Amino acid sequence: MTAPDLGAAERALRVQELAIRRRLDGLLHGDRLGRRTGPGTELDDVRPYQPAQDDVRRMDWNVTARSGEPHVRASIAEPDLTTWVLVDASASMDFGTAVMEKRDLAVAVVAGVLALTDRPGNRLGVHLVGGAVPRTFPPRPGRPAGRLLLRELLAAPRTPHGAAPGLDLATALERLHREQRRPGLRVVVSDLLPRTPDERMGWVVPLRRLAARHDVIAVEVTDRREAVLPDVGPLTLVDPESGRTTRVRTGDRRLRERYARAVAEHRAATAFALRSAGADHVVLRTDRDWVGDVARFLAVRRRTARHRRSVR
Secondary structure, X not given: OOHHHHHHHHHHHHHHHHHHHHHHOOOOOOOOOOOOEEEEEEEEEEEEOOOOOOOHHHEOHHHHHHHOOOEEEEEEOOOOOEEEEEEEOOHHHOOOOXXXXXXXXXXXHHHHHHHXXXXXXOEEEEEEEOOOOOEEEEEEOOHHHHHHHHHHHHHOOOOOOOOOOOOOHHHHHHHHHHHOOOOOEEEEEEOOOOOOHHHOOOOHHHHHHHHHHOEEEXXXXXXXXXXXXXXXOEEEEEOOOOOOEEEEEOOOXXXXXXXXXXXXXXXXXXXXXXXXXXXXXEEEEOOOOHHXXXXXXXXXXXXXXXXXXXXX
C-alpha cells in the first residue's frame, strides 16, 4: 500500500471509529463478571460503612436514611479482560469488489473489537498470521495504543501471490491456546478458505480446544463475487495462494451452477464446524453495513447468554 493510500485508509478508519463506538458501545460490556467484590458496575449488596476502608462516594443514601446508619454499595468487580485477535493475512484476503477488500474489513473488525473492549485495564493483542512473515502485537491498554496498532495493521505488507505459505490457521490457533492460558476473549478474523486441500477444516480441533477455555468469536469475512461466478465469457482466474492461473468459460451455465453449489456447501460446512467447536460465528461482507451486522450478532449473543443463565 502506498503512503497516500495509507493516509486515506487511516482517515476512513477514523470516521468508522466514530460509528463503531456510537453503535456498538455497551453491547459486550458486562458479559463477563468478576469473582470478587470490588469497584464495578454490577450491584452485589449493600453493607454497613466501615471508616477508613470504604469510599464515601459509594454511600447508599436511601438505605442510610432508612436505617439511620451509614451504608455503602458493594459491587461485583469487572476483571481486566485480555483479548487476542487472530487476523488472517494470507493472499486470499487481498480481494474485494465492493467498498473494501477483505483485509481492510479485517482491520475494521479489529477497530470494532477495540471499541467493544475499551474499558480501564483491558488490553488487546493481535496475531497476524498466514502471510510470509507472521507478526505479533503484544496486548496493550488504552486508545492511543489501539490507534497505533491499527496503523501498523494497515501498513502491513501484502502477501505476494504464490509466496511460500506462512503460518496456517490450525497451527496459529494451537499456538494461541498453548501460550495464552488466562481465560479471555479470542476473536478469529479470516475468510476460512483453505490454502491447500490438506488445510480443509484442519482448524476445527485446535479451535475446539481454544473455545473450551475462552470466549471465542469467529468472524468470517467474504466478498459477494466469491459466491457467484459471473457470466462474462472466457475469464482467467489466478489462485492467490499458489499463483496458478486457470482459464474458465463462465458462459457455461452448468459450470456456474456447480461453482455456486460448491461455495454454498463449503460455507454450510464451515458454519457447522464452527458451531460444533463451540465458537460464535458471524459472517461479514465487504459490500454490507458490517457495523450493523456486528451489532445484530452481539444483540442475539447477549439474549442467548441471558436465556442460558435463566435456565440454569
